[in-house]
Amino acid sequence: MKSVVLSVAAFVSLVPYVAAVSEWGQCGGLNYSGSTTCDSGLSCVYFNDWYSQCLRVTTTASSSTRTSSSTRSSSTSTTSRSSSTTSRASSTSTTSTTSRASSSTTSSTPVATGFVKTDGQKFVLNGQRFNPVGSNAYWLAQLSTTALIQQALAEIAQAGTTVLRVWGWNDVTSPSGTYYQLWNGATPTINYGADGLQKFDTVVAAAKAAGIRLVVPLTNNWQDYGGMDRYITQIVGSGQPHSLFYTNTAIKTAFKNYVNVFVTRYKNEPTIFSWELANEPRCNGCNVSVVTEWAKEMSAYIKSIDSNHMVALGDEGFFNQPSSSSYPYQGGEGVDFTANMAISTLDYGTFHLYPIPWGVSSGYSTWGAQWINDHAAVQKSLNKPVIIEEYGVIASDRSSAYAAWWSAVETSGLAGDQYWQAATTASGSGYNDGYGISTTDSIFPALQAHFATLKART
């Protein structure tokens, strides 16, 4: 999605919880007001200041450890909720005590081990099916502190999240926020510092602790955070065609240099789910072979430096059927989903779903379900997984459209589902473009149920 900030009213309503919490559910944490009692056989395990979770306890020894840590943490949360920095500082020591305790038990503290791979139309991890479900939080590395990053992930985890898409580029001409490349004329300098790659290290470590894997696009079709047009402006000059990003030799070399540093840094890190060549690559009016050839070259390049991770294009899934009367099927943006899916160095297909900006002014439910089914058909014919990795309509149309789309995802057998986008209290309202779904959104329980259905697939 283009990160355009829209002005919408906050849609917060508290969902009252009375029943005991089931496995994996939240049972405590800062600003959590639901039940703190877990279903029988489960213990409320402190995870961080913002999140305690009901987990199955597998041994007697760990049971007593866990009971005491959860008791400690829920009282810590209560204290912190009603008070200040002092109690937050004291909870830090609780955190380390708890993690030492949990590492010596057999219960399932989430950590990333093994790389996710594909097997036909599915994803697999250590011999078991892996179901990618989750969302997008492009802004995660922009949050100012590690604690806020952890809090955002703890909120995002409550959906049942296994994967999260986070921007892996920011190209600037003067330092601002977290950025990875600073351009001076045609010369880019990588930012290895605390507000650069070290910040992304923090994001990776926090995601790993939260049991979430990251989908990381490496540049942007749009000008948000620099992206393709930054390379063009700096290397060739302003006002030059967008297509140069895909064809100009100096630009391709500069992009590869960046990709090499970023990918090499994390090539042995299982928390990375996949690399994506770009967010929503387009080449308006171009022969579709321009993007396809670029995708072949860049995906092969990543594979040459990192054989552990999957690679995807990160595109919107536009079809190339010039006789179609429907914009996303016509190929006018220079993208051919089916041709790109066939590239051997791309492991899975991606598509997005935004009926409103694509000129579909009504009937979102039906149109979107067809769009999902059409991509699932390519998943089957090419025997490669496909993920719907961004979708959205604004609040009032949401529940009926999403019910239809989620049903289509489930019945079509599509491999994964990532909505646009996560809204959290940690990130505040500034990054919410009107599509954000928070844990207190009225649609959230239905989202959790949908993800649970997908995760039950073996």
Ligand SMILES: *[C@@H]1O[C@H](CO)[C@@H](O)[C@H](O)[C@H]1NC(C)=O
């Ligand atoms: C697009 O490019 C390919 C390969 O260069 C070529 O074979 C094809 O004819 C082109 N298509 C159009 C519509 O120009």
Ligand SMILES: *[C@@H]1O[C@H](CO)[C@@H](O)[C@H](O)[C@H]1NC(C)=O
């Ligand atoms: C948690 O709640 C307190 C008190 O209601 C509020 O001041 C604080 O901003 C909240 N924190 C977050 C991260 O929402």
